[in-house]
Amino acid sequence: MAFPTQARAVVIGGGVAGCSTAYRLAELGWKDIVLIERNTISSGTTWHAAGDVNIIRNSLEMMQIIRDSVVLYTSASEETGQDIGFKHCGLISLAQTEERMTDYRRQIALFRSIDGEADVVPPEQVAQLNPFVRNDDILGALHVPEAYRVNPADVAQAVSKGARNKGVTIIENTLVTGIETKRVGQMQEVVAVETDKGRIACETVVLSGGAWSRDIGRLAGISVPLHAVEHSYLITNVIEGVDDRLPISRDPDNYIYSREEVGGFLIGFFEPHAKPLSKVQLPDDFSFASLPEDWDHLEPHIANAVNRYPALETTGIKLLFTGPESFTPDGTFLMGPAPDVRGLFALTGMNSSGIAMSGGAAKVLAEWIDGGEPPIDITGLDIRRFPRLLGNTAWVAERAKELPSWLFEAGLPRREHKHARDLRLSPFHIRFESAGARFGQAAGWERPNWFAPNGKNVDDPLTWKRPGWFDVVAEEHKAARETVALFERTPMAKILIEGPDAEDLLQKVCANDVSGADGRLIYTAMLNTNGGFESDLTVTRLAGDRFLLITGANEGVRDQDHIARNAGDARVTITDVTSAYAGLALSGPNTRELLSRITENDLSDDAFLYLTAQEAWIGPAVAWALRVSYAGELGWELFIPTESAAAVYDAIVAAGQDLGLTHAGTYASNTLRMEKGFRSWGHDITPVETPLEAGLGFAVRFNKDTPFIGRDALLRQRDGGVRKRMVMFTTDEYELWPVVNEPIRRDGEVVGHLTSSGYGYSLGKMVSMGFVRNGGEAVEDDFINTGAYTIDIAGERIPAEASLAAPYDPKGTRMRG
Ligand SMILES: Cc1cc2nc3c(=O)[nH]c(=O)nc-3n(C[C@H](O)[C@H](O)[C@H](O)COP(=O)(O)OP(=O)(O)OC[C@H]3O[C@@H](n4cnc5c(N)ncnc54)[C@H](O)[C@@H]3O)c2cc1C
Incomplete structure (x- = not known):
């Protein structure tokens, strides 16, 4: 076969993610798809996976994705005659704590709402379901019949054969060495993929290079935040009575899982303090390979396994296998269009769930590539949710140490990562620390969740119930409603759009009318062609053709990318100024009095209207003051050049002493916005919800001169x-x-x-x-x-x-x- 010089789509990587994507694109009728694999199909991570496919999760979208994976793998097996070792074995997951039991009951409620079947079972029933499990130290278990086992290498074979049958060209033993792009307007655009066998001109590239995707992404100049860590399982000798009818059995409180494997057990570990793998340990020719055994590292976890499965005391271990698996900063995989490069997409960073997820995620991705919009809410999976700097190898390696164990932590709310903190610190950080801030992280920024009062320790464990900080946050909330509260706003993403065509472009991408006078601040949606929310944000005309966009901390990359994609040949510059301005928000009835003490600007209602902005001489500095409040009170947000921000903070704190000024964090901010019904993008509104569905029709101007993206879809919906x-x-x-x-x-x-x-x-x-x-x-x-x-x-x-x-x-x- 001659090496192809042209394709419509090139998929990089012949693991389960790449094979599934090629299949799904072909299923949609795409022709001229080429899959490039540097070794042979499944040779990276896929071949050695345990192959457990558990449906139940904390998210509706994830459960749908996994169900779709099962459909793909079984139908590809039928189509091709390739056995995939499919076993319908069910799952039990043990609980040693009440928090875990509550987690299970919550998952069951969600699962049953989509016709899933699951139960919490008592320890006696656990013994019936898996007699090898020690059950005298557990409260019970989650039992889910809808769980499966597959042979991952065979799955990759079945899906790749199926893809081939649908016309996909699969080229093995070929290394991708470059991704060629060219500048078109505000974006780079994919032109070709270079390999050690030749160049393939193409318009679409899908990055599915597993643990190697970060390096492949850099070939196109994009940041792919993932890192490989070691993941190990052992396989025991045969144990009498162990057979493939036993359910997959998880013991998350001890970070272990098990299933039957040729008459013995396969026992895997998601240990805390996992070991990141350097590039040297994962060279380009790492194929069908395993990593050196590290018995010392796993010793305490193997002891836990022996404790859970007493039969192991008298059974030999046949194999200790360790392979690489890639993890992302938040433990969820990466998919969708890569930022800044048109035509480049990703499905990678599978966080030890690549077998369960790939077939379904590839369906979503293929429909996204084909139709231009994602068919389901993927905001938590979008590769553009991370700022570029989180693709830093050292940073993500540090974060990766705790990520495998996160798979087995109970889904308790408000959990924060312990590793890779203190990367992005606002100029107020030390001052907030002195004020007792308890920090959380967003987009790599540290920001106060709440403030512990002097000397009081109210740090309680995570809980499903009323938390330990309840009374403290009550005071912060009260200040915002009755006196004045001070919030951190530095992590908000800030984007400057400037140039002769800035207004026209913003009128096109925004559903509201942003054509007002200088200083006018508009709350608006940016929509996709289906009328779904790409973002909600404020747009302020600073002066003339200069606009400041303020959007969520995690939305900066996406929003910038969305605007750039739709900019065509507009004469604009798009600049991320997030780090140039620190932000503070003041909310509450005393805000005007406080700010009046430190600014020359007239803050009266007539001189400083609601939803307007002014340059303000404030404290010893100058800032952009925006009259807006996420608490739903009288309020201003201040965006201050970073170098003078701390001085402004000091002026505010000094001026607010007798006005009840109280530091407040994101938890109070959330309770305040909930009462006001303010929607939060990525949670309440996503690309699959429209403003009309969300009750935000007031932020849409159907009759403005420039038709905006999504207008037609909204009109159809309105009618x-x-x-x-x-x-x-x-x-x-x-x-x-x-x-x-x-x-x-x-x-x-x-x-x-x-x-x-x-x-x-x-x-x-x-x-x-x-x-x-x-x-x-x-x-x-x-x-x-x-x-x-x-x-x-x-x-x-x-x-x-x-x-x-x-x-x-x-x-x-x-x-x-
Ligand atoms: C021990 C272990 C057990 C696991 N158990 C489970 C489980 O029970 N259930 C589950 O859902 N998941 C499990 N996983 C995770 C699962 O194996 C992975 O998530 C999945 O295999 C990742 O698939 P992928 O296609 O993204 O990556 P890979 O399978 O690694 O595929 C990427 C491919 O890209 C190729 N490639 C890289 N660079 C280039 C280049 N420059 N040019 C061309 N080709 C390139 C590689 O050779 C490789 O074949 C387990 C993982 C491990 C390590």
């Missing part, structure tokens, strides 16, 4: 009626708090799931929101306002009040003056 609507819920506080994904029931039927929740201190109630559906019919006000609602928290149905309006200050009078 046809929306099929889901965002609804606010209030409930009494029960022992377990709602978090996210809890099923919403109307008259007993599941009509949706919560997207976010918090305690509403001003209301004395829990406040949540989520989309409600009406069985595919239009959702009218009457449907929302009638019927009895409950929220299902870990199997308990909690009565809820539903409302389309925000439960606190629904008319928004407080923030206007």
Whole structure:
């Protein structure tokens, strides 16, 4: 076969991710697809995986993805006659703590809402399901019949053969050495893939190079934040009575999993303090290879395994296998369009779930590549969720140490990473530390979650219940409502759009009308062609053709990329100025008095209107002051050149002493915005929700001169009626708090799931929101306002009040003056 010089799409990597992507593209009718593998199919990580495919997760999208994987693997097996060792074995997952049991009950509630079958079973039943498991130290277990085993190498063979049958050209023993791009407008564009056998001109490239993807990405100048770590399992000699009818058995409290393997056990470890692998340990010719055994490292975990499976005391170990697997900074894989390079996509960084995820994720990716938009909410998977610097090898290697064990931590809310902290520190960091800040991390930034009062230690363990910081955050919340609270805003992404075509471009990408006078601040959506939210943000015309966009900390790369993709030949420059400006927000009735003491600007309602911005001489410095509040109170946000930001902070703190100025963190910010019904992008609104569904139609101007992206889809929806609507819920506080994904029931039927929740201190109630559906019919006000609602928290149905309006200050009078 002659080496191809041209293709429509080149997929790099012949592991399960690359093979699945090639198959899925071909399934959609794509021709001229070439898959390049430097060795042979499955030779990287895929060949040695344990092959467990567990459906149940904490996310609806993930469960759908895994179910789609199973469909692909079994149908490819049937199509090609390639046996994949498919076994329907079920799963048990043990629990030694109440927190773990609650986690399971929550997962069951979610799983059952999509017709999944799962139960919590007592220790006696665990013994029946797997008699080899020691059960005298557990509270119970999760039992899920819908779990499978496959032989991963055979899966890759079946899927690649299936792809070949659909016309995909698979070229093995060929190394990708370059990705050629050219500059078109604001973007680079894929032109060709270079290999050691020749150049293939192409318009689409999919990066599925597993643990090697970071280096391959750099060939195109993109940052792929992942790092390889060692992952090990052992295989025991034959144990009498062990056979393939035993369920996959997980013991997450001890970081071990097991299943049958040729009459013995395969026992794998997701140990804390995992070992990152250097480039030297994973050279380009690392194929069908394993890593050196490290018995010392695994010794305590093997001891745990012996404790869990007493039969191991008298059984020999046949093999200790260690292979590489790639992990990403948040433990979730990377997919979608790469930032800044049109035509380049990724499906990689599979976090030890690549067998379970790839077949389904590839379906999503192929539909995205083919249709231009993702078919499901992928905000948590989008490769553009990470700022470029998080692709730093040393940083992500440090983070990777804790990532395997995260797979087995209970899904308790508000967990923060321990490794790879203190990378991005705002100029206020030391001052916040002195004020007792307890930090969390967003986009690599440290930002206060809450502030511990002087000398008081209220650091409680993570919990599903009322947390230890409850009273402290109550004070922060109260200050924002009754006096004045000070919030960190430095991590917000800030993008400058400048140039003669800046307004036209923004009118095209924004659904609201941003054409106002200098100083006008507009809350707007950026939409995709389906009318779904690519982002929600504020756009401020600083002066003339100069606009400042303020968006979420994790949205900066995506938003910039979205604007650049749609810029065509517009005469604009797009500059990320996030690091150039530090940010603070002041909210509460005393804000005006406080700021008036340190600024020359007139802050009266007439001189400084709500939703406007001014350059402000403030303290000893100058800043952009934006009259806006995420707390729903009188408030200003200040964006201050980084070098003088600390001086402004000092001036604020000095001026606020007698006004009740209180430091407040992201937890208080969340409770405040929940009461106000402010949606959070990536949680409440995503690319698969429209402003009309989200109740944010006020941020859309259908009749402005420039038609905006998504307008046609929104018009169709406006005329046809929306099929889901965002609804606010209030409930009494029960022992377990709602978090996210809890099923919403109307008259007993599941009509949706919560997207976010918090305690509403001003209301004395829990406040949540989520989309409600009406069985595919239009959702009218009457449907929302009638019927009895409950929220299902870990199997308990909690009565809820539903409302389309925000439960606190629904008319928004407080923030206007
Ligand atoms: C011990 C172990 C057990 C596991 N168990 C499970 C499990 O039970 N269930 C589960 O879901 N997951 C499991 N996993 C994870 C799973 O194996 C991986 O997530 C998955 O195989 C990753 O597939 P991939 O296609 O992304 O990467 P790979 O399989 O590594 O494929 C990438 C391919 O790219 C090729 N490549 C790299 N660079 C180039 C280049 N420059 N040019 C051309 N080709 C290139 C490589 O040769 C390789 O074949 C396990 C992993 C390990 C290590």
